[in-house]
Amino acid sequence: xxxxxxxxxxxxxxxxxxxxxxxxxxxxxxxxxxxxxxxxxxxxxxxxxxxxxxxxxxxxxxxxxxxxxxxxxxxxxxxxxxxxxxxxxxxxxxxxxxxxxxxxxxxxxxxxxxxxxxxxxxxxxxxxxxxxxxxxxxxxxxxxxxxxxxxxxxxxxxxxxxxxxxxxxxxxxxxxxxxxxxxx
Amino acid sequence: xxxxxxxxxxxxxxxxxxxxxxxxxxxxxxxxxxxxxxxxxxxxxxxxxxxxxxxxxxxxxxxxxxxxxxxxxxxxxxxxxxxxxxxxxxxxxxxxxxxxxxxxxxxxxxxxxxxxxxxxxxxxxxxxxxxxxxxxxxxx
Numbered sequence: 001x002x003x004x005x006x007x008x009x010x011x012x013x014x015x016x017x018x019x020x021x022x023x024x025x026x027x028x029x030x031x032x033x034x035x036x037x038x039x040x041x042x043x044x045x046x047x048x049x050x051x052x053x054x055x056x057x058x059x060x061x062x063x064x065x066x067x068x069x070x071x072x073x074x075x076x077x078x079x080x081x082x083x084x085x086x087x088x089x090x091x092x093x094x095x096x097x098x099x100x101x102x103x104x105x106x107x108x109x110x111x112x113x114x115x116x117x118x119x120x121x122x123x124x125x126x127x128x129x130x131x132x133x134x135x136x137x138x139x140x141x142x143x144x145x146x147x148x149x150x151x152x153x154x155x156x157x158x159x160x161x162x163x164x165x166x167x168x169x170x171x172x173x174x175x176x177x178x179x180x181x182x183x184x
Numbered sequence: 185x186x187x188x189x190x191x192x193x194x195x196x197x198x199x200x201x202x203x204x205x206x207x208x209x210x211x212x213x214x215x216x217x218x219x220x221x222x223x224x225x226x227x228x229x230x231x232x233x234x235x236x237x238x239x240x241x242x243x244x245x246x247x248x249x250x251x252x253x254x255x256x257x258x259x260x261x262x263x264x265x266x267x268x269x270x271x272x273x274x275x276x277x278x279x280x281x282x283x284x285x286x287x288x289x290x291x292x293x294x295x296x297x298x299x300x301x302x303x304x305x306x307x308x309x310x311x312x313x314x315x316x317x318x319x320x321x322x323x324x
Contacts, residue, residue, distance in 0.1 A: 088192050088193045088194070088195070088228070089192055089193070089194045089195070090194075090195045090197060091194055091195070091196050091197065092197050092199075093196065093197065093198040093199065093202035093203070093205055093206050094199050094200070094202050095199045095200025095201040095202045095203075095234075095252075095256055096200070096201050096202075096253060096256060096257060097253075097256040097257035097258070098199055098200050098202075098256050099199070104197070104199075106197050122195075127202070127205075129205070131257075133253065133257070139263070139267050139270070139271055139274075140204075140246075140249070140271040140274045140275055141271075141274060143201065143204055143205065143208075144204070144205075144208045144274065144278065146205045146208070147204075147205050147206070147207070147208025147209040147211070147212055148208070148209070148212055150205055150206070150209045151209040151212055151213055151220060151223070154194075154209070154223055155219075155220060155223060158192075158222070158223070
């Protein structure tokens, strides 16, 4: 399990660790708006930046779609981590040929900040999938198969997040948190 | 574990035919509860935006589906006539299965009343409601 940053292309600050969250935590610290892909077992070998209509189904042993994690610019590493662990998830599932989830207001931190209970702390996941109606024998069945795919990716992302957090939340983490509270 | 993500709530926001995918995912998750129970229990709400739900018969279900697809991608790929009945039955079955879930979480379904332009074939309306007459039961 690993993660391949989609953008920006500079990866010198990223660690090749089996901890997907490290990647975008560091990306946050860089102050970049990053859409990182949480996936499993080489799913991230797809063409970077491929959209809903262009993701290659054959290169993905898990399924044709994928879940991308949209995370915002953050000021500090620890704030980011604290936000991560307190977040709930909003999963955006677009239609076929419709507006990309990246442009939905639900993915906007400004909009999310207007929600009660710290809505801006939500983790935004966008499901991307190739249109099932571009293949030779289109049917609703191929659309329904994406339901399995979405479910599996959702399950994977949550499992991976738990594994990451189990590693991230160490005594060192609490020490950093303590220091941050008293110095930041 | 205190911070377990598997216990974090999930809000599904689905647009258009994405709602079909979400409904199928929820039905599968519910059917395979031992495996996906944590996901089912974490669903805090589902929002459908212009998602087709259930219509009277197979053909109507499929035509609504096709109309929605036509409204979003402009031109619907050629679908064999033999598939219309089969696909309509699938959509109807999905609608029934989803309604049978009896989700305990809020479900909101929103659709436009404004007509959307579709392809202007002589035998088809130039404008139509792609999501009108949604029989989805609010507050399900």
